Amino acid sequence: MRAGARAFQINTGQGCHLDAGMVARAVSQLNPPPGAIVAIENVGNLVCPALFDLGEAVRIAVISTTEGADKPLKYPHMFRRSDLVLINKLDLLEHVDFSLAECTAHIRQVNPRARVLAVSARRGDGLRVFYDWLEQALRAVAAGEDAVSIGSVPKERCASAEHRGTAQGRRGALPDPRRADPRGHLHGRAR
Numbered sequence: 001m002r003a004g005a006r007a008f009q010i011n012t013g014q015g016c017h018l019d020a021g022m023v024a025r026a027v028s029q030l031n032p033p034p035g036a037i038v039a040i041e042n043v044g045n046l047v048c049p050a051l052f053d054l055g056e057a058v059r060i061a062v063i064s065t066t067e068g069a070d071k072p073l074k075y076p077h078m079f080r081r082s083d084l085v086l087i088n089k090l091d092l093l094e095h096v097d098f099s100l101a102e103c104t105a106h107i108r109q110v111n112p113r114a115r116v117l118a119v120s121a122r123r124g125d126g127l128r129v130f131y132d133w134l135e136q137a138l139r140a141v142a143a144g145e146d147a148v149s150i151g152s153v154p155k156e157r158c159a160s161a162e163h164r165g166t167a168q169g170r171r172g173a174l175p176d177p178r179r180a181d182p183r184g185h186l187h188g189r190a191r
Helices: 020-030 076-080 090-095 100-110 127-142 167-171
Strands: 060-064 084-088 115-118
Touching (some): 084 100, 084 127, 100 115, 115 127
Parallel strands (some): 060 084
């Protein structure tokens, strides 16, 4: 409860993933108020959890820059079923061999409809746009709409073509969330 949110740990026993029954029992114990966001963090691999429906309204995959840009191709099921992909740990880009443009292209290859947002949980980069996306998704789900269609995170690539091959292009240019309009769409070039 350090962050002010209630949490409930689900023990999967020797299983490699959560299932809908486990989640339903946990949600009944958690007893969230109507309209609350319930975040389900599945067991930490990119294979088993992708194949099971937990009753979620929105699926968000989180990949970090330290894992490599090839993960969407190695584990396509996880990314194919995601509505939003967060590429985290941008604060480490200068220390790892990772290309935002390449990773985004791989995500698009397996799931052209997914929104992609580069963030740094440590520095806060991109989090305001992510929070806005969550709020819009919550409103869409409450209204019975498809949360995937809210479109608050643009589908543009993270790095423009003219930056490829430069040091910045190899690391990847980052969309600047401060240049977003009220709907969360980014304008202008990536910085």
